[in-house]
Amino acid sequence: MKILLLGAAGQIGHALTATMPEGCDLLALDRNALDITDTAALTALIASEQAQAAINAAAYTDVDAAEAHEEEAFGINAEAPRAIAAACARSGTRLVHISTDYVFDGTATTPYRPDARPAPLGVYGRSKLAGEQAVQEYPDALLIRSAWVYDAHGRNFLDTMLRLMTERNEIRVVADQTGTPTHAKSLARAIWALLDAEARGIHHFTDAGKTSWHGFAKAIEAKARELGLLDGCTVTPTTAADYGAPAPRPAFSVLDCRGTWPITGTPQDWNDELDGVLAERKAAA
Ligand SMILES: NC(=O)c1ccc[n+]([C@@H]2O[C@H](COP(=O)([O-])OP(=O)(O)OC[C@H]3O[C@@H](n4cnc5c(N)ncnc54)[C@H](OP(=O)(O)O)[C@@H]3O)[C@@H](O)[C@H]2O)c1
Structure with a gap:
């Protein structure tokens, strides 16, 4: 395929x-090979390749920077997916598009189902929601929302925490936002399974369980210290208000993924996935 x-x-x-x-x-x-905002190049490529499916993993993902770069964020996260979806529909290519828990406002107290009403708080979330709406004009599209994605490599929360925990004796981490850390490879396997099952519409997928950014950071510190990846760092809880990030984020953005499990299988708890990712990081050190 x-x-x-x-x-x-x-x-x-x-x-x-x-x-x-x-x-x-x-x-x-x-x-470098394809800038998704280059509509002419994108349309020509999708038409000429005649692929069975296209997965759009490109996005403007800097949540804080998006507040000051609204036009760029909407260009990449909303206008480009619209063009990708239109080109895919014309050439009979199935589209898989990735979206985010940040389309929700975080006022819920139980996990968000795929049909819950989105109400994004910041520019990033609004641009991702506009992308979702553009893609959903094509009923065959598969839209997968995930959350708090990290991996052994690349720019992500784990990488930032390990760097800061090496440089400092104490870090302050937000404790009043709750979500589910998700290993990029669990998500990738789920995407392949959904594609294979010819799923369409909105699906939620994260690893299992929930925690705060502070809980995630505490687990990273304890496990990384045990593996000898760092000497130790005090992880102090703070509030989102005191931390003062430029972009507002949902206080609670746990996704209800149960509808996706018959296709993907039940995911591991985020804590168990973190063990595996840190072991991979240690092996590469
Ligand atoms: N990371 C998370 O926590 C998370 C959570 C939920 C959903 N998601 C969604 O998952 C998807 C992938 O995120 P990720 O975590 O893999 O983010 P990432 O590591 O930032 O990757 C995004 C990629 O898109 C590329 N890109 C940006 N603008 C582009 C353009 N105009 N043309 C082509 N490529 C472009 C970036 O290239 P440059 O590096 O050159 O800019 C980067 O390689 C996104 O849709 C995101 O919204 C992510």
């Missing part, structure tokens, strides 16, 4: 390449 992967150099792009099923003919394109 021939698959186009857009945004191949990102962390989910990497994870998709690393977990690609056997027999898959993957054309993995990074931003």
